[in-house]
Amino acid sequence: MNGADTAFVLISAALVMLMTPGLALFYGGMVRSKNVLGTLMQNFIMLGVVGVLWALYGYSLAFGPDVGHVIGNLDWIGLAGVGFEPFKAYSETIPHQTFMIYQAMFAIITPALITGAFAERMKFSTFLVFMVIWSTIVYNPVAHWVWGDGGWLKNLGALDFAGGTVVHINAGVAALAAALVMGPRRGYAGYGNGVESFIPHNLPMTILGAGLLWFGWFGFNAGSALGANALASSAFTATHLATCAATLSWVGAEWIHRGKPTTLGAASGAVAGLVAITPAAGYVGPMSAMLIGLIAGVICYLAVLVKPKLGYDDSLDVVGVHCVGGITGALLTGLFATKLVNAAGGDGLFYGNPGQLWTQLIAVGVTVIYSFVISYALFWILDKTMGLRVDSDAEVAGLDLSVHQETGYSL
């Protein structure tokens, strides 16, 4: 056991916790003012819902003793046996409980990411049911495959340092399923001037949220080293440099393409960079990290541009940023990873191991297929039973008043 490691991971857990309210602000600023509380609430309530589930059975399913390489068993239900001694398969230097609470924050923010896809129109009761089931049958197994002791993708050698597949691709693909099943917001007409305009009501809030995400992400990525050590420093540096580069490349791309550099572009670019570096953070050097960010900023900008042409209303671009950014990062990890940075990691294509790219592709493909199929089916069933959307009057009035009986701003 090591005091410095434990302190570092506990602080990292607190940093990752702050990402969920940060994400709430990031999303909240992008919706219309009548839906600001509804959007903040869908994120903030995840702290409660998934936090409780995680302690009851989620941690056991995701990280508990392996069953057939696909899921944990229920031995650690109610955190039974998750004590103060380190659990060697995950970390030799921090209490098992510390690892558990750190992972809780990941389990919380992942479903919160999906909320951007169905912003401004989802029924709150159905939303809660969806999140409980999704986190149980999608997040927990996928987390087990990639990170759990005995998980099959982990055994395969897929590199995912801090959750590119488990968190971002997983949530991004579920977001696509959500947008497809649910249909667009009332008045949304795809590209350009629809019947209604969906102008962000408070971009300063979005910038603040992006700043908090960037800050918290150091806990997410550097904390994933699970120790106060050189690997954490390396992941911290990679995270920052990729994000800096992606902020510039997104803004640069839109400046060339549309003639103006936007603040929403800077915030979006930063998040795209953070997403893309997540799987790579502990496996790549600083210049590789910068390249990953540079590429991700441009690719995610293009992905967001394509959306209106494809016709689905992924309201806040969860697919364009998290799914596309996550896939970009996971594949680039297969190119840029090197054991010079992390001996426990792997070498990528550029370091003489083309097989790694193939392994990354399998991890991405499996996550995409699994998350899409289950999420789509889940949304479809809930649509036919409980109904996914608030009724038309409620949508017009806005979620704040019709669902929560409050308004975000009063004179």
Place this chain on the structure above:
Amino acid sequence: MKKIEAIIQPFKLEPVKEALHAISVEGMTVSEVKGFGRQKGIREVYRGMEYQVDFLPKVKLEIVAPEDKVQAVVDTIIAKARTGRIGDGKIFVYPVAEVIRIRTGEKGESAV
């Protein structure tokens, strides 16, 4: 008595207010409003999506003045709010039937 209602560019509020002070206009009410005239709207772009924004932010001033001062107020607003470009705004003048000071119950011009 007349009520002068002027819709002007937001950045012209300060110079207009100062100039009205200088001709001893004692009170005014200001609101942030949105609207359009011949200027029409502008285009805004968010993540590559273009939106036509028809209602532009303006400031509305409301001033009640005695008859002999109305022309001076109108002239002052025009002098200070004008840029010569489209979008400078409009002035409307209405007759006022009565003015009552709530605190004292005074009526008419002395209540203005």
